[in-house]
Amino acid sequence: MRLAAVLSCIAPLFILPVCSQTVYTGDILSGHKVISRLDVDDLPYNSYTKLWLRMTLNQIGQSYHVPIIVAKGHCDGKRLLLSTGIHGDELNGIRVVQRVLKDIDTSTLQGVVVGIPQSNVNAMYAGRREFVSHFETGVLTNINRRFPGNSTARLAPDRYVSILWNNVHNVNNFDSVVDFHTQTSNYKFPNFVYADFRVPYVQTMAELTGADVIKIDDGSSALGSVEVVNDASGRPSITYELGSPLLWQKDQIQRAYDYTFRLMANLTMYPANSDSGVVSEFEAYRSKSFYGNAFDFTNINTGGFVERYVDLLDVVHKGQVVGAIFNVFGDKLKDLTNSVDGVVTSIGTSPLLSASDYIINTIYFSNDTKCQYGGC
Numbered sequence: 001m002r003l004a005a006v007l008s009c010i011a012p013l014f015i016l017p018v019c020s021q022t023v024y025t026g027d028i029l030s031g032h033k034v035i036s037r038l039d040v041d042d043l044p045y046n047s048y049t050k051l052w053l054r055m056t057l058n059q060i061g062q063s064y065h066v067p068i069i070v071a072k073g074h075c076d077g078k079r080l081l082l083s084t085g086i087h088g089d090e091l092n093g094i095r096v097v098q099r100v101l102k103d104i105d106t107s108t109l110q111g112v113v114v115g116i117p118q119s120n121v122n123a124m125y126a127g128r129r130e131f132v133s134h135f136e137t138g139v140l141t142n143i144n145r146r147f148p149g150n151s152t153a154r155l156a157p158d159r160y161v162s163i164l165w166n167n168v169h170n171v172n173n174f175d176s177v178v179d180f181h182t183q184t185s186n187y188k189f190p191n192f193v194y195a196d197f198r199v200p201y202v203q204t205m206a207e208l209t210g211a212d213v214i215k216i217d218d219g220s221s222a223l224g225s226v227e228v229v230n231d232a233s234g235r236p237s238i239t240y241e242l243g244s245p246l247l248w249q250k251d252q253i254q255r256a257y258d259y260t261f262r263l264m265a266n267l268t269m270y271p272a273n274s275d276s277g278v279v280s281e282f283e284a285y286r287s288k289s290f291y292g293n294a295f296d297f298t299n300i301n302t303g304g305f306v307e308r309y310v311d312l313l314d315v316v317h318k319g320q321v322v323g324a325i326f327n328v329f330g331d332k333l334k335d336l337t338n339s340v341d342g343v344v345t346s347i348g349t350s351p352l353l354s355a356s357d358y359i360i361n362t363i364y365f366s367n368d369t370k371c372q373y374g375g376c
């Protein structure tokens with residue numbers, strides 16, 4: 001990429017011999033050191049480091065290891081954490097973190113970028129959203145409701161989360177945290193952001209995405225998520241949903257890649273990308289971002305087969321027939337109508353639904369004061 005301007009900073013003249021706080025276990029896996037705690041302070045300036053964070057033991061007595069990539073600039077500056085793979089069926093963010101970390105020129109970077117390309121190794125291995133505990137007949141846990149974790153809890157996922165939280169997220173003085181997701185299996189999102197505008201800097205982080213849809217969201221329906229718990233700990237954070245599960249979608253990945261460099265420029269960590277194509281694409285996207293603070297799910301109250309008559313980002317109206325449900329013989333049971341005016345921001349991809357599932361989720365802007373910060 002072309003770089004607009006060269007940032008200047010005072011290069012560190014000497015490094016005080018401080019006690020290393022990164023804890024190395026002494027093991028090497030696939031050529032990279034295993035740690036039980038990361039402290040970016042004791043990594044060298046102008047360096048690119050690949051590490052494994054040692055996690056809980058699994059049911060066959062082996063440790064999970066979470067890959068960690070650290071790009072440390074030539075001098076101090078802001079610190080950015082890029083998290084992804086919290087859900088094991090969401091893959092676009094992996095490629096974003098890999099590509100961003102590879103492409104950062106650490107001799108230009110001020111500050112530190114830490115990437116976690118695969119936070120929930122257990123769920124990735126199972127190819128599903130949840131952490132799978134081999135406890136009794138099996139327990140499925142959405143770890144994005146379990147932060148900051150609990151090291152003495154009974155279930156492994158709570159312990160697992162506490163290792164990630166206590167040894168990476170909460171100890172490196174990050175200034176900003178982006179947690180990349182996608183929709184879950186059998187559903188899809190556009191380029192979509194959850195952001196709590198009450199937290200300083202979060203609105204800027206969201207605006208810089210140029211996402212198709214930005215949900216102003218107070219986090220009340222996602223307590224224990226990476227975003228909400230980092231926000232509450234003084235680290236502005238967004239949840240950035242990149243389209244569909246189980247795919248590497250090049251367009252979604254590129255948008256998040258360009259975003260990350262834009263965010264780094266905004267944090268004065270890196271020169272702005274002046275490539276006119278990238279800049280104009282962002283301006284075009286940003287001018288179309290839809291801001292909403294309320295969701296409306298079109299639920300079905302029975303099981304069966306659905307046909308959908310709308311798609312992502314369609315503008316829909318109250319009373320509009322958006323789908324229909326059929327029984328196994330193909331008899332139409334009923335039409336499904338939308339109950340608000342808004343934009344389709346999430347949609348199922350499977351024709352098979354069970355009771356209480358939704359076929360589409362419509363986002364809209366509500367003037368109701370209780371929705372002001374997006375608790376609707």
Ligand SMILES: *[C@@H]1O[C@H](CO)[C@@H](O)[C@H](O)[C@H]1NC(C)=O
Pocket residue numbers: 150151152153154
């Ligand atoms: C952590 O788990 C232990 C064991 O279940 C429980 O006693 C404790 O209250 C939990 N701590 C927190 C902060 O929830």
Ligand SMILES: *[C@@H]1O[C@H](CO)[C@@H](O)[C@H](O)[C@H]1NC(C)=O
Pocket residue numbers: 204207208265266267268
């Ligand atoms: C960061 O982005 C916001 C929102 O676009 C903008 O108002 C602000 O000037 C930017 N700051 C820097 C340092 O680029």
Ligand SMILES: *[C@@H]1O[C@H](CO)[C@@H](O)[C@H](O)[C@H]1NC(C)=O
Pocket residue numbers: 365366367
């Ligand atoms: C909210 O208020 C704005 C400005 O008064 C108005 O244009 C908009 O239609 C209102 N939205 C709803 C959903 O009532």
Ligand SMILES: [Zn+2]
Pocket residue numbers: 086087090181182183
């Ligand atoms: Zn997710």
